[in-house]
Amino acid sequence: MTTTPATANRALTDASDTTRVIGDVSNTLGKVFSYAAQDTSATEQAAKELLGGRAATQYAALFGELRQRAADQKLSLTTHVVRAGVTRLTHDRAELLVFLDQRAQRDKGAATTAAAQLSVTAQLDDGHWQITDIRAR
Template sequence: MSTGEEVKAVHLPAPRSSPENDEPEPEPRRGARTPRWLVPAVVAAVLALALGGAGLLFRVGELTNSPAAGNRALTDTEATTRVIGDVSSALGKVFSYAPTNTGATRQSARELLAGKAARQYGELFGQVEKRAAEQKLTLTTHVVRAGVTRLTDRGAHLLVFLDQVAERRGKPPVTTAAQLSVTAELSDGRWQIVDITSR
């Protein structure tokens, strides 16, 4: 070849592959791949949220079905005030007497006490009547404070603080403080005391 001749480049077409060997071209990447360590962390977070939600629902169910949910002393002011008034009045009547008028006290006890409280009172009041007559003893009971610890449609539990003033003829009065746990039941529209425990 002489140096004077021009060299022409020949461009050959690229070989075509057969249809059987055709492979789809990979799609272009649209973003960065999620790191492998992140997948377990996301799954753990979702599980924690699900378990936390289930636990919260369980606690709500427990509170709804707990005894506290049925305690009207926490929600019903009118009913609470009524039972406190009825029980306080009853205690004042059955624990107050004069040496010449114990019959009125006994009659009040028949109307205002029931169950265990009525039985205990009946057993003890005979001794009280005898002592009141012998010692010319007058006892006056005042409820100082009372609170309802539990209240349902049919029953109530109360904590009662009271003062009792005992007077004997010719002697100065003596005041004694007492604390009682009282159980009452609603019967025929009125509260009756069914149990009294000294605290």
């Protein structure tokens, strides 16, 4: 049997693992990109536990700037994964395209919703898919 790039991509042949990586990545994105103005500590803790590699470094820099602004502006953010697809999957690495809806609200003002699109790389770590890279598209 000849192995081709398509057959080597488990995203095309392994529905169970594909579903699992989508679930892990979607849950992580919802946790690390959602916060309440009065308490960002849960979001920061989730990021420390669920992100690795370049994603952890990127997030720490971004959230360091955002933490004070969120408190000052009483800004809350809720992120929901609308759709995610695995474009490449090996036994321990996955690449995904993820579409998000983000709902932001300042104090008691009207909420605004925006869509976002991310390319995400995840690594299987101790039975859990950990996000290691995030790129806006």
